[in-house]
Amino acid sequence: MAGTINKKTRVTLKAAFAAFGVYFCMYGFRKPFTVASFEGLSYFGVDYKILIIIAQAVGYFISKFIGIKFISELKPSKRLSYLFSFIAIAELSLLGFAVVPAPYNILFMFLNGIPLGMIWGIVFSYIEGRKTTEIIGLFLCSSFVVSSGFTKSVGKFLMDTFSISEFWMPFSAGLIFIIPLLVFGILLERIPKPTEEDILLKSKRQPLNGSERKALVQQFFVPIVCIIFLYISLTVLRDFRDNFNREIWDGLHFHFDSSIFTLTEIPIAIMVLVILSFMVKVKNNKRAFAYYHYILFGGILVVGFSTYMFQQGSLSPFLWMTISGFGMYICYIPFNGIYFDRMIAAFDIKGNVGFLIYIVDSFGYLGSVLILLYKNFGSSQTSWLNFYISLNYIITITVLILSIIAFLAFKKKSKPKSNSNRYINFDASKIL
DSSP states (O other), X not given: OHHHHHHHHHHHXXXXXXXXXXXXXXXXXXXXXXXXXXXXXXXXXXXXXXXXXXXXXXXXXXXXXXXXXXXTTOOGGGHHHHHHHHHHHHHHHHHHHHHSOTTTTHHHHHHHHHHHTTHHHHHHHHHTTSTTHHHHHHHHHHHHHHHHHHHHHHHHHHHHHHOOOTTTHHHHHHHHHHHHHHHXXXXXXXXXXXXXXXXXXXXXXXXXXXXXXHHHHHHTHHHHHHHHXXXXXXXXHHHHHHHTHHHHHHHTTOOOOTTHHHHTHHHHHHHHHHHHHGGGGOOOHHHHHHHHHHHHHHHHHHHHHHHHHHHXXXXXXXXXXXXXXXXXXXXXXXXXXXXXXXXXXXXTOSSOHHHHHHHHHHHHHHHHHHHHHHHHHTSTTSOHHHXXXXXXXXXXXXXXXXXXXXXXXXXXXXXXXXXXXXXXXOOHHHHO
């Protein structure tokens, strides 16, 4: 028995380590450019930094719609080759961004976003449908909390220490992460397939054809629509905070060096990881699915309340950015896989997580693009800090309303079955 337990633990740790590493390194090709200010540059009446962020986000947006079909039909044998090919395309795009003069190099940031938008679905396909998917998924999700700040710190370090220009910095940062990503990718490919026990507990995951995808959306239409708009709101808040972190800190008049982008994110990642890791102990899938909604309610209230306390002078800038970031990420992270993994298991859905992730993700990046255009043309006089504060309040109210509607819609969809304790009624009164 001890040997079996140790083997399972080793598989879990190996999968978590490899998945974390791949996605952590992927951010080295995606986020370093956001630490550059590109001050004084604007084209077509739009700030240049906004233009390149929009270009990458549009690439992401398009890749998510492609991914609805591509990821849901992806064969396991093709995953690693696609993973490495997409990373290579992303890095070559950053070379084009460095070589081609502005504003024509904006096209290459768009091309950078398309392949990178596929990476999450590929990585999560390795770990879904397992007894330990939640704990592995949490390590994976924590990677983009820490990696975003870390890769920005790397970018600023390269500019400050080696005087690398803002245009060459993204490509240079990508070079640093190539070898580690190859190593982690090979490790990920070598993790064992889900066992019979995994399949029994979490349902067998399989590709979905067009008619099956349509049927799934029709079955859960109301809650899926709510989740789409809810995720749009969370993505807008997360991306704005992530892409304009430097501008927000400047607005706070907080003296900082390159480490600040990492220092605020590490405690957030630890807190989110610790809290959500307790969900692994919840074996009943419908009960766990209900708990994720309660976490969502609490997390978004933390965002709104901490922002209010900051404005009242009760929280320092550092504490506010950390606490509000924690509230946002504990809402955002489950929708990147583990929420849908429980949904599939709870309702015995024949399909895979990738399809559901890419449905909500595609619309999420559309929201990010629209909010940046609004900031430039409709609220250009508002500082980045004040705009971010307003977003916190608006999105707190929006997410709270939509999450309650989604919770009630899922509860209505739930049907009790006597043949398995997995299918108990999705009844909040029985859980409390």
